[in-house]
Amino acid sequence: MARILGLTDAERDLVTMAVTDAEKTTDGEIVTVVARRSDSYADAALHWAVLAMLAVAAVAAAFPVLLETLAYPTGDNWGTAPSLARLIFALLIAMIVAFLAVRYALEYRPLRLALTPHATRVRRVRRRALEVFHLGTEARTKGRVGVLLYLSLDERRAEIVADEAIHAQVADEEWGKAMATLLEHVRAGKPGEGMAAAVAAIGVVLARHLPKTTDDSNELPDRVIEL
Known part of the structure; x- marks a missing residue:
């Protein structure tokens, strides 16, 4: 199967299904983004x-x-x-x-x-994740319940950025399992599986703090976005 930016067709479908399944238990909206790299350095x-x-x-x-x-x-x-x-x-x-x-x-x-210092790569990935979040996720839902899972493949770094309502309820430490699972799979050469597993872990956190309500609607795309 052809790879685009490190993901195969099957992997993209896997991530999309993971988002759909995770959002069945929460009002939160999960957006997944995969980038080849976050900066030219x-x-x-x-x-x-x-x-x-x-x-x-x-x-x-x-x-x-x-x-x-x-x-x-x-x-x-x-x-x-x-x-x-x-x-x-x-x-x-x-x-x-x-x-x-x-x-x-x-x-x-x-x-x-x-040869780029580790700290520089960390800052650039974080900066790029915030840019993507501000453009495509922040304040795009009625209740400000969007959360971005951003993976930068070349740097093997990931970021989770949450919208206002989620950030107010979920401590940064609660995303630890999702991040660890994702990076473990990325290092093993399985970014798609890592994204799907991380989405599932994010869904568990969101379901605990923002459980599904009857009037919730799907406001953001479930498909993985590749930059």
Whole structure:
């Protein structure tokens, strides 16, 4: 079966059914979103490239003989010291080469992501989840009972963001089981099963705090949204 953003057709159906089943026991509305990644992390690549450039300058300062070798790579200086202008030119060329080499090496996304600090990835996933929540879930239900389950595949991070009525009743710690279940499946290469299991756990929490009432209607889509 063809995969789109890490989910197969069967996995998308599995998540959709999980949402439908979970909402049978609660007035809460569950929205599921899967993204390939939450950021390009282009700034991380730039930071590493600048660091490489500065490292070249530091090495040149610590070992001047290397800079002299760069100034006269063919050894044709006949024992004379290179001019300051030639040394500066050689240093600039070496720094530019280092910058470009690292910058283009980090065009390879898995490497760029691996070299991005963990804390940065956590913040970017959280920020993206909040953006998606504000655009598609927040205040979109009559009772403000929407909850977003957001999964970012490349970072292997997930976020649960709740609307006003849910946030007022459910402590953040209560989502722990859903998050742990989801991430365990994602690490095992089963994001669809993880999403479905997490939705079921979210449904249990919502049913406890916002049980189903007779006049409840389905206000948000059950299908998984892929970005």
